Amino acid sequence: MNKFMYALTAALCFGAISANAQVKEDFVPSPNNQSGKQYPMVNSERRVRVKINAPDAKSVKLDIGSKKYDLVKGEDGQWTGTSDPQDEGFHYYQINIDGADVPDPSTMYYYGCSRWGSGIDVPAADQDFYQLKDVPQGEIREIYYWSDYNKAMRHCYVYTPAGYDIDKDKRYPVLYLQHGGGESEHGWAQQGKTGIILDNLIAEGKALPFIVVMDNGTWMSFKRADGSSLAMGPRRPGQGGGMNLPEDWTEGFRNTLIQDIVPMIDNRFRTIADKDHRALAGLSMGAMETKEIGLRRPDVFGSLGIFSGGTISAEEAAAAPGFMKNNNLTFVSYGSREIEGGRQGGDPKQITDGLAATGCNAHYYVSDQTAHEWQSWRRSLYQFAQLLWK
């Protein structure tokens, strides 16, 4: 193929990706690229462009946002292609080479979709809140600990705010912050940008300093107290946002959290070890866990953050022993694209407002123009952190 033909083919292909769309050629390297890598790139229209060296391949595709885009091979053996505009924020993606789903070898890797794979951050109008800045810096600490409930060593991340090691007598509240299904304790520490979001908020005086614990809450990986498997248990149809979940599906994670993780953290860190200074929050599956555990144990977790995974109704709150007396804050959020056209079980804003009307300190937030994805959850953390412990 000569250069003219290649340019023509490429133009036709890129043009064909989004009908009648002229792609704006202002692409810049993604911030998630490995050191020195030019591709993948993003442009101001929030399109993703990848470039992969696969000289002998018959077919190479970009798989992002539940859509596969055929790439076009250049004379140099490099395959290139451009996606439709993506939502602002972080997206998992992969490359398919002759039928093999693999990470793009040019990006850093993130755990999601039950795999370590490629990620890309599309510029966002409000991205300043999760940009690394020269403000007083906290730390994210990697810790292994013994879990007696699981009879195994486990792994978590703990964010400590700036100054934790300076004033050695000061004690802090703690937020337990959970990931979604197919994710892990790495999610909030990496693509969630928890450390940067909190460092910036605390530096601006918008949030009080607190500790954040990020552990793995994959419910089916835990056993029940009687030793039986949660993964194998009978499922109830249609529970928990349409998912079929077993009866009391949070039992294993809840026992691990309350019997092992919370005491380990209270022992190891200078916490204020009471329910008024302990919050539980999560996204998607982690939000559903927050609701289930929060309703059962308001004596342990006084504040709740439910991101993209349900809400708590006035009726549920009233039926949960001790909830109305103990709960200090219930924060509910969704990405705007998640609630377009309504949701099964009713409008979450209306339900949350109903809870607030009973005297509960309940808040509702919608992330504009985002879906069930990390930009919704970064924004939810940003909002929730400003309400906590106040």
Added chain:
Amino acid sequence: MNKFMYALTAALCFGAISANAQVKEDFVPSPNNQSGKQYPMVNSERRVRVKINAPDAKSVKLDIGSKKYDLVKGEDGQWTGTSDPQDEGFHYYQINIDGADVPDPSTMYYYGCSRWGSGIDVPAADQDFYQLKDVPQGEIREIYYWSDYNKAMRHCYVYTPAGYDIDKDKRYPVLYLQHGGGESEHGWAQQGKTGIILDNLIAEGKALPFIVVMDNGTWMSFKRADGSSLAMGPRRPGQGGGMNLPEDWTEGFRNTLIQDIVPMIDNRFRTIADKDHRALAGLSMGAMETKEIGLRRPDVFGSLGIFSGGTISAEEAAAAPGFMKNNNLTFVSYGSREIEGGRQGGDPKQITDGLAATGCNAHYYVSDQTAHEWQSWRRSLYQFAQLLWK
């Protein structure tokens, strides 16, 4: 291809990998696999077996230990193949699919060979010293900090030993521990297993507790003090283990380390901030940096660890102002396969013994049956840590 033909082809192929070798079928999943993944596997002969789904590919290869192995396609579209026996310990590797070099989608990822890519740990007779155990656990802390020399935020990991947050007045010595070329600050924190090695050594009373700082020392990424680029400078032929390096190639990293990193650490952590309680060590490129910086600034770093990157002769020590007076420990190590057949510039054991003969506390260690690879460096850290601050 029917099942008989497939079995025959596979048998021929696996058999052909290592002439006349019968592969022992006791493969188990690699400890570096992503959660739930069965492949890659390793067997008791230290062979690596991979399995990749690539139904439409023409050719798939396993690229490990500087050798490419053709994989064989099964009826299910999965490609499988087995390597020759590898050295004990950790190895980087990749998969080649129709000409595309990509990570194996089943492993966790490690930074080396100037990329994030696949890694595999081959069982080792002495692996107990880097196995996670239920002993008092330190932490590995992720920190961003402002570097005035580089006018940029930088990233490092800091290991703090178990009990750091309990006795809040105790102060600790500090080891600055450097990676090799094409690696980064992630190396010692991940595949180096620094935290586990030190937790185990300290728990057994074999090492005194100390802090370890792991930062990025990629020399060509730094500028000289006058603002000029180190990457672009003229190279001297044959310096530094055969590499062509510019004059005073450690200038940028050395200034960053001494002007920014050491004061940041001494400010942020409860260190004993003097040269008698400060060590510098590294592997390969990091070893060469340790030698260069250690000879120039014995007033800053009283102990040195040089792993697979040279040694210090009696003549070099005598010519370095203040070295003989200030140096408390010089540790030199190699993998046994690195020194087979001798080395340019002389036998490192003989040279190190020569340094010891002048009264310097110099030690020499050889890692048995390993090459220029992480098993040599894990063992070197294990040995070096037991000599430090004693």
